[in-house]
Amino acid sequence: MLRLLASKRSLLSQGTKILPRFYHEKVIDHFNNPRNVGSFDKNDPAVGTGLVGAPACGDVMKLQIKVDDTTGEILDACFKTFGCGSAIASSSVATEWVKGKQMEEVLTIKNTEIAKHLSLPPVKLHCSMLAEDAIKAAVKDYQTKRAKLSGDSETEPVEQAAKSVHLISKLADGIDRLDIVPHSSSALQQSALVVHHWF
Numbered sequence: 001m002l003r004l005l006a007s008k009r010s011l012l013s014q015g016t017k018i019l020p021r022f023y024h025e026k027v028i029d030h031f032n033n034p035r036n037v038g039s040f041d042k043n044d045p046a047v048g049t050g051l052v053g054a055p056a057c058g059d060v061m062k063l064q065i066k067v068d069d070t071t072g073e074i075l076d077a078c079f080k081t082f083g084c085g086s087a088i089a090s091s092s093v094a095t096e097w098v099k100g101k102q103m104e105e106v107l108t109i110k111n112t113e114i115a116k117h118l119s120l121p122p123v124k125l126h127c128s129m130l131a132e133d134a135i136k137a138a139v140k141d142y143q144t145k146r147a148k149l150s151g152d153s154e155t156e157p158v159e160q161a162a163k164s165v166h167l168i169s170k171l172a173d174g175i176d177r178l179d180i181v182p183h184s185s186s187a188l189q190q191s192a193l194v195v196h197h198w199f
Contacts, residue, residue: 023085024119030089035096038078040064045149048142050134054126059083061091063134065098065106067142074098074106079134086124090114090131103139 023031039062040047046067053060060083066076077095081088093114098106114120114128 022121027086027089027118027120030092030118031085034079034088034092036076036078036092036099037080039080040066040076040078045069045145046142048138048140048145050137050139050141052130052133052137054130057083057126059087059127059130061087061130061134063091063094063131063138065135065138065142067103069146072102072104074101074103084124084127086118086120086127087130089118090120090127091134093117094131094135098135103142106135107139109135 040049042049042064044066046069048065048067050063050065051061059081061079061081063079064077065074067073068075077098079091079095081091094109097109097114109132111125111128111132114131115125118128120128
């Protein structure tokens with residue numbers, strides 16, 4: 001026992017070795033200084049809301065876009081994310097990239113581009129996939145609202161649309177009560193409870 005303590009003391013006296021950083025500085029920057037955090041009124045017809053989650057890791061991402069009805073340009077974007085640093089960084093980048101673009105343009109944004117920009121490690125690629133899915137979901141939500149206002153008969157059946165809007169509304173209400181929270185094992189358990197509560 002004394003030998004073990006002596007060896008630990010000698011290791012400490014030699015100085016601790018600094019481990020290399022596993023995340024790229026861009027991820028750390030977007031995590032420490034996330035852009036466009038916030039929420040728009042989900043009932044505004046000019047707002048599209050995309051809410052996606054990854055049950056495997058517990059990340060939940062809400063991305064919203066505000067669109068100019070006449071030009072189709074995305075005027076503003078915001079997000080709220082419950083998850084790890086990579087999920088927050090991916091959300092932050094996604095909101096930066098969609099602003100000022102046409103909806104057709106933002107649908108071409110791929111998760112691989114986000115992952116490459118942030119130099120995400122392979123185990124965190126699902127975070128960039130969530131960001132891509134959130135963009136597509138926000139655009140689809142906006143288009144569904146516009147079609148409903150114009151009375152387009154080629155939209156999805158009314159019952160299915162109503163269920164989707166109801167589900168998004170419940171999830172969005174729940175995520176609005178959350179702040180950006182770094183991921184941990186206890187946070188994962190809490191997120192499971194929160195998601196369960198939304199339903």
